[in-house]
Amino acid sequence: MRTAIVTDSTAYITAEKRARLNIHMVPLSVNVSGQLFAEEVDITASEFYDKVRGIKEFPKTTQPPIGEFVALFEELAKDYDEVIAIHLSSGISGTYQGAVQAGEMVEGIEVHAFDSEISCAVQGFFALKAAEMVQQGFSAQDILAALADMQQYTRAYFIVDDLAHLQRGGRLSSAAALIGGLLQVKPVLHFVDKVIVPFEKIRTRKKALKRVEELLAADAKKYEAMNAVVIHANCEEEAQAWLAQLAATYPNVNFTLSYFGPVIGTHLGEGAMGLGWTKK
Ligand code: MYR
The missing domain is CATH 3.40.50.10170 (Rossmann fold)
Structure with missing residues (x-):
C-alpha cells in the first residue's frame, strides 16, 4: 500500500x-486590501509583514x-x-x-x-x-x-505583542481576554481542546519567555531527547538569540528556527514568539 x-x-x-x-x-490564503495571496506560494512572510504594517483595513485569512x-x-x-x-x-x-x-x-x-x-x-x-x-x-x-x-508528548506556548489581532480574528474570545484582564499583560497562550486559551498571565515579554523556557526545561528533564522549534513573527534576531541560549542550556534538545507566516501572522501580529517541542 x-x-x-x-x-x-x-x-x-x-x-x-x-x-x-x-x-x-x-x-x-490571506486577503490584503482585496488581493488574495496563497501563502508560501504568492507571498513570503516578510513580504506580508511589510505589506500590512500600518494599513487601515486588516487582512483576513481563508x-x-x-x-x-x-x-x-x-x-x-x-x-x-x-x-x-x-x-x-x-x-x-x-x-x-x-x-x-x-x-x-x-x-x-x-x-x-x-x-x-x-x-x-x-x-x-x-x-x-x-x-x-x-x-x-x-x-x-x-x-x-x-x-x-x-x-501526548507535544507542547507549544506562544506570546503576542498585541492581543487585538487574535480577538479581531475571533480566535480568542473577547470574554476570555477581558475577564482575565489579559489586555494589560503578556499572557502565555497555548492550545487546549483544539482552541487557544491563556495559560498564564505574565507582566512582561521577558518574564513570559522565561516561563515558557521553564516549561520546556521540565520536559527536557523528563525525556532523553526532544525536537524543539522557536517560532517568530518577523522578529528573527530575537528568536535566533533565544534559540542560541536555549540550545546552549539544553544539550538533549535539537532546536530549529521557524516563523509565523502570513496566515498565522494575521491572527498573532508582528512580534509574536512561540516555542514548541516534542519527545524524539
Ligand atoms: C483560516 O482562516 O482558516 C485560518 C485561521 C488561522 C487562525 C490562527 C490562530 C493562531 C494560531 C497560533 C498557532 C501557534 C502555534 C504554536
Whole structure:
C-alpha cells in the first residue's frame, strides 16, 4: 500500500524539505486590501509583514477551497492508495474539515485526515514524522497510531505583542481576554481542546519567555531527547538569540528556527514568539 503525506501551508515546511520528503502542501490564503495571496506560494512572510504594517483595513485569512483538496487527492489517486492529510487545529480553521469532505468525494484513494490540534512548525513535526515513517515502509495505520501517540508528548506556548489581532480574528474570545484582564499583560497562550486559551498571565515579554523556557526545561528533564522549534513573527534576531541560549542550556534538545507566516501572522501580529517541542 502506498501512502502519500499532505499538509497545509501553516506547517511552514520549506519547499526544499517538502520536496525531499515528498510532502504535498495545500496553501491557505490571506486577503490584503482585496488581493488574495496563497501563502508560501504568492507571498513570503516578510513580504506580508511589510505589506500590512500600518494599513487601515486588516487582512483576513481563508482556508483552502475544497476543490483544491479534491484536485490534489484525484492526482494522488493515480499513484497512491492512501493519504494522510495533517492539518492545523480544527478549532481555529475549517481546513481539516475541508480535507475530510474532499476525501469523501474522491474515489480510489482512502483519505485519513489528521487534526494536529495545533499549528505552525509544531504541526510540521507531525508531517515530518509521517513522511519519515512512509520512507521507512510503515503502513498508514501505523503512522496514524504514531501521530496520535506523539500528541501526548507535544507542547507549544506562544506570546503576542498585541492581543487585538487574535480577538479581531475571533480566535480568542473577547470574554476570555477581558475577564482575565489579559489586555494589560503578556499572557502565555497555548492550545487546549483544539482552541487557544491563556495559560498564564505574565507582566512582561521577558518574564513570559522565561516561563515558557521553564516549561520546556521540565520536559527536557523528563525525556532523553526532544525536537524543539522557536517560532517568530518577523522578529528573527530575537528568536535566533533565544534559540542560541536555549540550545546552549539544553544539550538533549535539537532546536530549529521557524516563523509565523502570513496566515498565522494575521491572527498573532508582528512580534509574536512561540516555542514548541516534542519527545524524539
Ligand atoms: C483560516 O482562516 O482558516 C485560518 C485561521 C488561522 C487562525 C490562527 C490562530 C493562531 C494560531 C497560533 C498557532 C501557534 C502555534 C504554536
